[in-house]
Amino acid sequence: MTQKEVGMDVVAITAPFQAATSNFDIIDGIKYYRSKFNEKDTISDKRKSLGSRILRLFSIFSFYNEIKKIIIIEKPNVLHAHAMFFCGIPALLLAKKYKVPFVYEVRSLWMLKKEKKKTSKISDLIERLLFKTECFVMKKANQVVVINENLKQVIVNSGVPSDKIVLINNAVNTTLINKLKDIDAVKERDEVRFGYIGTLTPHEGIDMLIEAFNIFNLKHPKSRLIIFGCGIEEERISQLAQGNNKIDFKGKIDPNEVYKAFNAIDIIVNPRYKNKLTDSVTPLKPLEAMAYSKLVIGSDVGGIKELVKHEKNGFLFSSGSVKELVKTMEYVVNLDLKRVKEVKVGALNYVQNQKSWLNNASIYHKNYQNLINE
Structure with a gap:
């Protein structure tokens, strides 16, 4: 909503596994395209089985096709994807295909352990693989947006160039x-x-x-x-x-x-x-x-x-x-x-x-313009 106030025309695509009641909505003047989802397998904090998580990976291909259809209709100047890599990889590939800048927003290192308890070697391996996958997407992005200095430092220490990272703090309406x-x-x-x-x-x-x-x-x-x-x-x-x-x-x-x-x-x-x-x-x-x-x-x-x-x-x-x-x-x-x-x-x-949305929207607008001009 505040992005429209600063002159941006925004189109949103919701990720798979996010519940929705229709395929398309307009909220506060913004178009929302809803991806296909499985109501029995929506986003949640509950730990899923390894098999269930592997099956989810195959949905990346259908999500890629969904995004591609919308790009053909809307013809965006910038693709902005929110972590996790499930959204990032299709957006990255399509940004290369259609020669538009790709911005990857990382608001948390979601795969890292949240509790101080011992985990299996398989869990540790999965955590490392997921982290490396996120870092791969960040390294390939034209710009990476993070929400605080601590997160930025962790990402820089992981090999992502600091000059492509932009700090835009959390904000409220x-x-x-x-x-x-x-x-x-x-x-x-x-x-x-x-x-x-x-x-x-x-x-x-x-x-x-x-x-x-x-x-x-x-x-x-x-x-x-x-x-x-x-x-x-x-x-x-x-x-x-x-x-x-x-x-x-x-x-x-x-x-x-x-x-x-x-x-x-x-x-x-x-x-x-x-x-x-x-x-x-x-x-x-x-x-x-x-x-x-x-x-x-x-x-x-x-x-x-x-x-x-x-x-x-x-x-x-x-x-x-x-x-x-x-x-x-x-x-x-x-x-x-x-x-x-x-x-x-x-x-x-x-x-x-x-920490207001309006301030952040102005920063995003400026960043997008710089990427387009480059």
């Missing part, structure tokens, strides 16, 4: 949030509400957040923890939440009603555990929380440290430490109103000036 955050405006409450909004996976650390809140709540009974989200940890988190009636597990929330979740919470907590993935991926939810004028607490993993500057636009604690999280929660709830306002204003200014 501040225009839309400004409209929504006044709806159902938060009223005075007699309790402080901590919350988490997002995907429920092991590396997000929601189990640790629940443990920390249980300790905090004993000393501060006028407090509540509200958890919104779904994922492979959903059942486990739901069970952990049942041990305290001051913890509300809300489950999945409609994306169009996320503003209601933010309006129900005072302090957003992102307690990610430290691993290769969390050190290289910057989450969106802290930025959205800042845009909604919420206080933010995050663990000091690489991806969060790039967004949250301690005491300036949020607060950091040592990742994996329940004790430090409880300490940080207590510190934040004891801040005076003047200090709370300073941090909220600092966070809001940071998002509006540096």
